[in-house]
Amino acid sequence: MAEIKLTVNGVAHTAAVDPEMPLLFYLMDDLKLNGPKFGCGLAQCGACTVMVNGEATRSCTYPCSEAAGKSVMTIEGLGTAEKPHPLQQMFIEEQAVQCGFCISGVMLHGKEFVDKNPRATRDEIIAGLNGVMCRCYAHARMVRALERYAEGLRT
Numbered sequence: 001m002a003e004i005k006l007t008v009n010g011v012a013h014t015a016a017v018d019p020e021m022p023l024l025f026y027l028m029d030d031l032k033l034n035g036p037k038f039g040c041g042l043a044q045c046g047a048c049t050v051m052v053n054g055e056a057t058r059s060c061t062y063p064c065s066e067a068a069g070k071s072v073m074t075i076e077g078l079g080t081a082e083k084p085h086p087l088q089q090m091f092i093e094e095q096a097v098q099c100g101f102c103i104s105g106v107m108l109h110g111k112e113f114v115d116k117n118p119r120a121t122r123d124e125i126i127a128g129l130n131g132v133m134c135r136c137y138a139h140a141r142m143v144r145a146l147e148r149y150a151e152g153l154r155t
C-alpha cells in the first residue's frame with residue numbers, strides 16, 4: 001500500500017492504495033463515482049475514460065501511482081444537472097445517450113478532439129472517435145451532438 005495524493009473533480013484526496021491498482025478501481029470503489037465504467041479492462045473500449053491533467057486517459061490500465069500529484073476529472077466533473085457543460089447540453093438536445101455506458105469515452109475523447117479541432121468535418125470527428133465503442137449504435141446522434149458543439153466553439 002502507498003499514500004497517493006491527487007485531485008479528483010477539484011477535490012484533493014489522499015488515496016491509500018496498491019500503487020499498481022488501476023485508477024478506475026479507486027474512482028469506482030473508494031470515491032463511489034459511477035461515471036467511468038469497467039468495460040474491457042484492456043484500454044480497448046474507452047468506457048473508463050477520465051481526464052488526467054487535461055488528457056483523455058483510460059483509467060482501467062492506468063496505475064494509481066501514475067496519478068500521484070495529478071488532477072483527474074471524471075465525467076461527473078464536466079457539468080451538473082443544473083448547469084450542464086455545452087457538450088452535455090448538445091447530447092441532451094440530440095438525445096444522443098442510449099444506455100450511457102460508453103458516455104465517459106465518447107464525451108471526453110470527443111470533447112478533447114473537437115476542442116483541438118473545432119473546424120473538424122463530420123468524417124474527421126468520426127475518425128477522432130476511433131477506438132471508442134458504443135454497443136448501442138448511438139454513434140450518429142453522438143456525432144451530430146459533437147458537430148453542434150464544434151459549431152458553438154466557432155461562433
Ligand code: FES
Binds near residue numbers: 037048
Ligand atoms: S474499460 Fe478501459 S478501455 Fe475499456
Ligand code: FES
Binds near residue numbers: 101138
Ligand atoms: S449508449 Fe449504450 S453503449 Fe453507448
